[in-house]
Amino acid sequence: MTATPPPAPRAAQVATPAITATGLRKSYGDKVVLDGIDLSVPQGTVFSLLGPNGAGKTTVVKILSTLVSADAGELRVGGHDLAADPHAVRTAIGVTGQFSAVDGLITGEENMLLMADLHHLSRREGRRVTAELLERFDLVEAAKKPASGYSGGMKRRLDIAMTLVGGPRIIFLDEPTTGLDPRSRHTMWGIVRELVSDGVTVFLTTQYLEEADELADRIAVLHGGRIAAEGSADELKRIVPGGHVRLRFTDPAAYRSAAGALRGGVGDDEALSLQIPSDGGQRDLRSVLDRLDAAGIEADELTVHTPDLDDVFFALTGAPVAAPTHQPKETVR
Numbered sequence: 001m002t003a004t005p006p007p008a009p010r011a012a013q014v015a016t017p018a019i020t021a022t023g024l025r026k027s028y029g030d031k032v033v034l035d036g037i038d039l040s041v042p043q044g045t046v047f048s049l050l051g052p053n054g055a056g057k058t059t060v061v062k063i064l065s066t067l068v069s070a071d072a073g074e075l076r077v078g079g080h081d082l083a084a085d086p087h088a089v090r091t092a093i094g095v096t097g098q099f100s101a102v103d104g105l106i107t108g109e110e111n112m113l114l115m116a117d118l119h120h121l122s123r124r125e126g127r128r129v130t131a132e133l134l135e136r137f138d139l140v141e142a143a144k145k146p147a148s149g150y151s152g153g154m155k156r157r158l159d160i161a162m163t164l165v166g167g168p169r170i171i172f173l174d175e176p177t178t179g180l181d182p183r184s185r186h187t188m189w190g191i192v193r194e195l196v197s198d199g200v201t202v203f204l205t206t207q208y209l210e211e212a213d214e215l216a217d218r219i220a221v222l223h224g225g226r227i228a229a230e231g232s233a234d235e236l237k238r239i240v241p242g243g244h245v246r247l248r249f250t251d252p253a254a255y256r257s258a259a260g261a262l263r264g265g266v267g268d269d270e271a272l273s274l275q276i277p278s279d280g281g282q283r284d285l286r287s288v289l290d291r292l293d294a295a296g297i298e299a300d301e302l303t304v305h306t307p308d309l310d311d312v313f314f315a316l317t318g319a320p321v322a323a324p325t326h327q328p329k330e331t332v333r
Contacts, residue, residue, distance in 0.1 A: 016079055018043045018170050018201035019064060024073035026059055033059050035225030036073075041203060041218075043169075046196055048204045048212040050309075051222035052317050057205040058098070060222070061174045064203070065095045078170055094163035094171045098178055101162065102155050104148030108139055111147055111162060119166040126165075133161040137191070153184030160191060170201045177211060189214055209309040219309075221316050228316040233309060238281065240307040240315045245288050248273045248301040261295040262288065278304070 019041035026034040033056040041047040049057050062068040064077055066086040075082035078092030102111055109130060116126030134143050137157040142150060147158060156176060163171060173192070177185040185208070192202055192215055206212055212219050213233045220230040229236055237243075247262075248271065249255040255272040259265065265274040278284040285304065292299065 015043050017041055017076075018045075018078065019047070019203060020074075020076045021060075021064070022074040024060070024063065024075065025071045026056070026063060026068070027071055032225050034063075034070075037222070037225070037227050039220065039227070041201060043201050044196060044199045045217040046192060046202045046204055046215045048206060048216035048219045049222055050206070050209065050212055050219060050313060053207070055222045055317075056225060057222060058174055061095070061097075061172045061203070061205060065093055065172050066090055067095075091166070092168060092170055094166065094168035096156075096159045096163050096171070096173050096176055098175045102147045102150070102158050104146060104150075106147065107144050108147050108150065108154075108158050109134065109143040111158060112165065115162045115165040121165070129165055133164055137161045151184070152180050153187060156180060156184065156188060157191070160188075169199070170203070171195065172203045174205050175207060176204070177206070177208065185211070209313055213309050221313065223317045229312070234306075236309065236312045237307050240311045243278050243304075243306045245276045245278045245285065246273055246301075246303040246305065247276070247288075247292075247299040248303075250300050254297055254299075257295060258292065258297050258299065261291050261297060 017040045019039065021037060021039040024034050024037045024039070025032075037060070039047075039060075049060060051057050059068065063070045064075065064082070066082065066089055070082075077089045080088040080092065082089050102108075103114070106114070112130040112133060113126055116129060121129065134140050137160065139154065139158060139161065142154060147155065150158065160171075160173075160176070177188050180188065189211070192204070196202060202215075204212070204215065216233065218230065218232055219236060221228045221236070229239060231239075247258060247265075249258065250272065252272060255267075255269075255274070258274055259267050262274060262276055265276040267274050276288055278288070
């Protein structure tokens with residue numbers, strides 16, 4: 001008897017994106033804000049939308065969260081067609097805008113319970129969820145105090161806690177750390193990472209390029225109503241020229257030999273250093289090291305410089321960054 005061969009393994013199922021937009025357009029009068037943009041956000045990731053002030057970042061968030069209607073485009077959020085079933089979209093998402101939605105006249109706990117009522121939770125369930133979120137966001141001690149006395153960071157934490165009352169799997173954060181001090185900003189970063197580790201999808205707009213660099217799995221740069229570039233932070237940094245590998249030597253003879261072996265580099269005879277154009281990728285770095293090995297030369301120090309998101313932002317939009325960020329990084333290998 002001939003044995004029946006085992007069934008072929010099924011192809012791995014590709015998860016439906018949390019958010020998709022195809023040909024998204026929006027104008028206000030004669031002003032075209034969004035001129036046919038395409039986006040796809042995988043589930044359980046952070047997607048960051050960057051752009052100069054007035055580029056349309058908040059408009060994208062308002063459209064995808066059903067607050068504003070698009071002029072054209074096919075849009076799906078949480079697997080639901082935004083035009084056909086906006087109610088289903090609203091039940092799947094949470095939104096934290098640039099400005100706090102916290103009511104300062106009532107306590108933090110009362111803000112949470114009010115949100116629980118809006119989500120039609122029972123009194124018992126509302127109190128349970130409120131207690132859990134207040135503890136999770138380190139607001140237990142302040143829970144009985146009027147929210148008007150909260151610091152900016154506390155209000156932002158309460159904002160996000162209120163957003164999570166309904167258990168959304170997709171959250172829109174529209175410039176959530178604007179105006180916060182560095183400590184509060186880093187606290188917010190930790191909250192975002194925790195949300196994503198729980199499988200939540202985060203759509204983030206921000207004016208802080210370092211924030212996108214730290215948090216985002218993918219970044220899109222919005223300019224002139226269109227997506228100027230999209231990719232991971234590392235991919236975006238490689239599209240900007242100016243990256244290089246810097247080699248430093250203590251032996252003048254080794255420096256001269258390296259200059260002969262690595263054509264196209266810029267030498268500094270006083271510092272005994274060579275600067276070789278590079279995109280910072282592994283292939284480029286291996287090529288430099290292989291050429292040194294072939295010539296029997298060893299550098300005393302190798303430094304890789306890649307452009308940062310400030311450079312990318314300026315190159316793509318022609319605009320200075322909206323807020324001070326870190327200087328370009330150099331990584332010593």
